[in-house]
Amino acid sequence: MANWLQGEITQNKQWNQRLFSLRVRLQTQAPKFKAGQFVRIALEIGGEIVARPYSLVNAPDDDELEVYFNIVPEGPLTPQLAQLQTGDSVLVGEKASGFLVIDEIPECKYLWLFATGTGIGPFLSILKTAQPWQRFEKIVLAYSVRTRDELAYLDLIRNLQTQHPGQFSFVPLFTREVGADALSTRIPEAISSGSLEARTGITLSADDSHLMMCGNSEMITEVxxxxxxxxxxxxxxxxxxxxxxxxxx
Ligand SMILES: Cc1cc2nc3c(=O)[nH]c(=O)nc-3n(C[C@H](O)[C@H](O)[C@H](O)COP(=O)(O)OP(=O)(O)OC[C@H]3O[C@@H](n4cnc5c(N)ncnc54)[C@H](O)[C@@H]3O)c2cc1C
Incomplete structure (x- = not known):
């Protein structure tokens, strides 16, 4: 039997019709985690506990937990999560897990982060910590969404650009819209055409790069x-x- 920690919603931020982020304060100490890991989030629905894994967006030293998700209309949990209000209860798994963490990466010069949609979450947690900025000469964040209004956390990303000019390269990609500052293509095509590397000025190669990918399995398999x-x-x-x-x- 899983042990659940009792949490309370402190914020439900709606980014657009289908994208939400929840901040959660726990009654007891939050699970220790490394930036990039996930926890299980659950609600009691119809007398049963329905739980799913969610990456943490907050930094490990944040007092509250934050998750970012989209509504899957036919899914049992996300339509309910989207309706939560400040003060509502939520259950959080007592352990965080996952290997999408900087500690696991061998020595190299360039860190590439590829996210589709809500897969941006764990990378934001990682980029809020000092470790990647101390370890890598250059960090590329490629963030693929369908349309500009799905580009959540843009203020946070712009702040990182201001704090780390020269070291941080942010590349938004829109798959269903043309944007002057974005590549209008999917990540796999941006690699095969060379447009992603042209934009960043570095080469994605086995010699000096490590790539972390998060989100849609089709993109991950293709890349x-x-x-x-x-x-x-x-x-x-x-x-x-x-x-x-x-x-x-
Ligand atoms: C390790 C891990 C970490 C995860 N972290 C996150 C996260 O931070 N944010 C997040 O939004 N999701 C995340 N997910 C997916 C999440 O756990 C749920 O599957 C998702 O939120 C849908 O939940 P649901 O109960 O509504 O539907 P489910 O019953 O889980 O799924 C219903 C159907 O929708 C598909 N599906 C699942 N997720 C999506 C999606 N995002 N878009 C379209 N179809 C989907 C499933 O494959 C399934 O076919 C993670 C999954 C894993 C394995």
Whole structure:
């Protein structure tokens, strides 16, 4: 039986019709976690506990937890999560897990972060900590969404650009809209056409890069097989590689 911690919603921020972020304060101490990890979030629905994993967006030293999600209309949990109000109760798993963390990455010069949609969450947590800025010469964040109104947390990303000029390269990608400052394509095509590397001025190669990907499994699978041809392979503790992933769906 899972042990659940009692949490209270302190904020439900609606970014657009389908995108929300919840901040949660726990009655007891929050689970210790490393930036990039996830916890299970649950609600009691119809007498049953319905739980799903969610990456934490907050930094590990934040007093409150934050998760970012989209409504899956046919899903049991997300339509209910979206309706939560300040003061409502939510259950949080007592342990955080996941390998999408900086500690796991071998020494290299460039860190590439590829997110689709809500997959941006764990990267924001990572970028709020000092560790990646101390370790990597350059960090690229490629954030793929369908349309501009799905580009959540833009203020936070703009702040990072101001704090780390030269070291941080932010590349928004819109798949269903043309934007002057964005690449109008999917991440796999931006790699195969060379437009992503042209935009960042560095090369995505096995020599000096590590890539973390989060979100849609189709994007992750496509990019992984594209990069195989460049000698980049999945990173495992026992067999160090260049690619770390977290598939949401
Ligand atoms: C390790 C891990 C971390 C995750 N972290 C996050 C997170 O931070 N934010 C987040 O939004 N989701 C995250 N997810 C997905 C999340 O756990 C739920 O599956 C999702 O929120 C839908 O929940 P649901 O109960 O409404 O529907 P579910 O019963 O979980 O799913 C219903 C259907 O929708 C598909 N689906 C799941 N997620 C999505 C999605 N985002 N868009 C479209 N279809 C989807 C499922 O594959 C399934 O076919 C994570 C998943 C994993 C495995």
């Amino acid at each position: 992984s097989s594209l990069l195989e041809t460049r000698g980049m392979r999945r990173h495992r503790r026992r067999e160090p590689g260049h690619i770390t992933t977290e598939k949401y769906h």
